[in-house]
Amino acid sequence: MMSAQLSDPSASMAVRVKGLSKRFQGGEIPVWSDVSFDIPYGQRVAIIGANGAGKSTLLRSCVRLVEPDSGEIFLDNKKVTGLRRAELSKIRARVGFVFQKHNLVNRLSVLTNVLHGGMARLSTPRMWFHAIAAKEERDYAMYCLERVNLGHLCNRRVDELSGGQSQRVAIARALMQKPGMIFADEPVASLDPQAGEEVMQVFSDLSQHEKLTLVFVTHHLDHALKYSDRVLGLQNLRLTLDASSKSQSLEQLRGMYE
Numbered sequence: 001m002m003s004a005q006l007s008d009p010s011a012s013m014a015v016r017v018k019g020l021s022k023r024f025q026g027g028e029i030p031v032w033s034d035v036s037f038d039i040p041y042g043q044r045v046a047i048i049g050a051n052g053a054g055k056s057t058l059l060r061s062c063v064r065l066v067e068p069d070s071g072e073i074f075l076d077n078k079k080v081t082g083l084r085r086a087e088l089s090k091i092r093a094r095v096g097f098v099f100q101k102h103n104l105v106n107r108l109s110v111l112t113n114v115l116h117g118g119m120a121r122l123s124t125p126r127m128w129f130h131a132i133a134a135k136e137e138r139d140y141a142m143y144c145l146e147r148v149n150l151g152h153l154c155n156r157r158v159d160e161l162s163g164g165q166s167q168r169v170a171i172a173r174a175l176m177q178k179p180g181m182i183f184a185d186e187p188v189a190s191l192d193p194q195a196g197e198e199v200m201q202v203f204s205d206l207s208q209h210e211k212l213t214l215v216f217v218t219h220h221l222d223h224a225l226k227y228s229d230r231v232l233g234l235q236n237l238r239l240t241l242d243a244s245s246k247s248q249s250l251e252q253l254r255g256m257y258e
């Protein structure tokens with residue numbers, strides 16, 4: 001494997017994956033096997049690889065939205081594999097997920113959608129109600145919106161926003177969770193080039209200024225080089241690339257698709 005010494009093995013890590021393997025039921029071959037990597041706090045990591053290489057499966061496996069068959073996962077230095085549901089939920093709440101499709105509630109306001117993100121921190125519908133109503137939660141939601149440069153659109157309905165704006169609202173909603181890390185699965189796949197750059201810049205700024213660990217799946221190899229510190233690549237059922245982004249060229253990354 002092409003690899004770089006990108007982390008101190010004894011240091012505390014945002015994400016630690018050891019010997020992870022996954023085969024879906026009925027699948028003849030594993031999606032990937034023996035995948036290992038450590039991600040230090042605050043690092044920006046791009047995951048690349050051809051369609052079907054297992055990028056989404058890997059991202060989801062890290063929080064056990066997909067159950068790996070073997071191997072160990074640690075998030076925030078807590079072992080995630082083997083945890084019961086209630087404990088797992090607490091750890092998941094530390095991870096903000098952003099998907100290609102933003103899953104916002106279209107007929108509600110931007111601010112209300114962002115407030116929904118705070119529910120992941122709270123355990124009961126009763127608490128959710130108070131949280132939505134509480135001034136400090138609303139102030140925090142405004143703060144999250146300002147971090148993605150959308151404070152001025154707080155009262156707009158989501159269905160009046162552009163795709164890029166909607167994705168920035170989805171990021172603000174994830175921030176409302178007060179996450180230590182953000183996992184984003186092809187977050188700009190449906191955006192035009194300029195909106196895509198703006199959204200990636202928002203992610204990158206958040207990560208760099210607030211030590212937020214960022215792991216994103218992308219097919220935009222230029223984004224992988226520009227907005228990450230490190231690139232992980234899946235190919236032929238393995239993690240075959242783990243390198244500093246600075247050490248890679250577009251040409252080298254294209255090799256992951258051959």
Ligand SMILES: Nc1ncnc2c1ncn2[C@@H]1O[C@H](COP(=O)(O)OP(=O)(O)OP(=O)(O)O)[C@@H](O)[C@H]1O
Nearest residue numbers: 024025027031049050051052053054055056057058
């Ligand atoms: N729930 C599932 N059940 C069975 N097979 C699945 C499931 N989810 C994914 N797979 C299979 O696992 C493989 C990896 O899928 P995955 O979505 O992780 O790849 P990907 O690299 O993210 O692809 P893409 O770039 O197309 O989004 C594919 O062959 C896919 O069909």
